[in-house]
Amino acid sequence: MAVDWELTAFLILAVLEIGGSIMVVVSRKLVHAVFWLAMTLVTIGGVYLLLRAEFVFLIQILVYAGAVPVLFLFGIMLTRRKIMEEVTPGEVAREVAPEEPKEGNP
């Protein structure tokens, strides 16, 4: 019945960290990759916390949570990927079918 809570916490953090780092590489959208990167870095901070290094944990969050938005900015500005879903007239027509024009006064 004795549960090793530190081991449990480490396992959860490790799964999140590995999953996050895989998602950084795999995800198609740049901004999603940056979000997963932030999660990976914060969970690494959690591992530092388990190693009793609170200072490194807080510096990790302070530095990387600050640095990730910058990466985000540069990623959006300096790559040629489309950053917004453009609404073309065709797409709108598919979502909301326009009414047929009626002849004469209704």
Next chain:
Amino acid sequence: MTDYLVAPNLFVLCEDLVGWILKVLSDGILGIAPVGSPVEPLRGLGYALVADSVVTFLAWVVAVLVMFVWAALINLLTMMWVERKFYSRMQDRYGIMISIWSLPVWPFTWWTKRRGKPTHRGLGYLQNLVDGVKLIQKENITPALADSAMFHTAPVLVVSSTVVIFAAMPFSDGFVVANMPLSLLFILAAFSLAPLGVLIAGWSANNKYTLIGGMRAAAMMMAYEIPLLLAVVAVLIYSGTLNVIDIVNAQAGPLATFGPISIPKWNVLSIPQFVGFVVFTVAMIAELERIPFDIPEAEAELVEGWLTEYTGMRYGIIYGFKWLRALAGSALIVVLYLGGWLGPVWTLNVSIGGNALGIPILPQEVWFLLKIYIVFVVLVWVSWSVPRFRIDQVLNVGWKRLIPLSLLAILVAALFAAFGPMLGGIR
């Protein structure tokens, strides 16, 4: 027992309360389930309730709840009310006036009719509650082409990183949930998590206004986080610790005494820290996105910027939590530079354990709130008196003025800390 009365420790109080309630419950269960009765297995529950781990866990839960209700419900509403009332008065109008006398139910209607009062003639404290009820009733709309998961994650990031600040933010020596050795760093780290949420909110709504707002927020918060942290470094040179309570206690004691009046040794009254104070306050106004620096959500050109596409209570939460961040920011200014909860102390001639017993004239929490609200009112005053900067002016001020000034503050503070005693105790 004496220091218990002067500065009640939140966790000890909660532990006593929870322990007492659980003891009563446990005694009741043991009373209705004596040995040999058919419900005897209940005795196990009775013994489990008074176990140390259960009491400690529930005491933590209660302490966190008390702090959350105190900070997020009472002070958040009060700060919104103070701001709305104050800027209305600055614009020569009454402002919000819905109070409990506006309720359309019996005792209130009777009272107002009897006094011949119009319905909306109160102080207006209930207006923010009314707005909240209205926002809860509204529909939550997710834009058709928005990135739904990210769109819903962003408010959670902003709000939770703000709430987490109050796990470490003390309101007095004892009124604190967790007194960690690195609590100042914890607060600053939690503060710096929000720009990520803002940027995600701006990008995910798939709207040009929100995208521009999110970009501006990221550029601005990055530019102003650096002088904020550098100004804190100058304070750390003087106090030598990262614990908020120790930083405040390092400011205790008189700087100079003129007859009965003694000037306190607050950080703002020393030369390098005054520069740091100015830098920190300006950077904090930018971090809170208040008006001279509210270019990310400029309502005239960006229609609330990164908040544009949020509706209903989701909008209400991230809009209202700006005031919780304002509470945390004002509290940080007060803690670092204005002496925290230290106020005039009435010293008795009785000595207890070798120390003279000092009784604060007002409770520490009252002093702290008084200072927080004064700082907040000054911020509001600035906000509603000046026009908004352009984004390039904002970044110029941040990178070209505040960072050199904060570096200068660090340099002078280090020099004074090293050579101050030789120069006649100059601070």
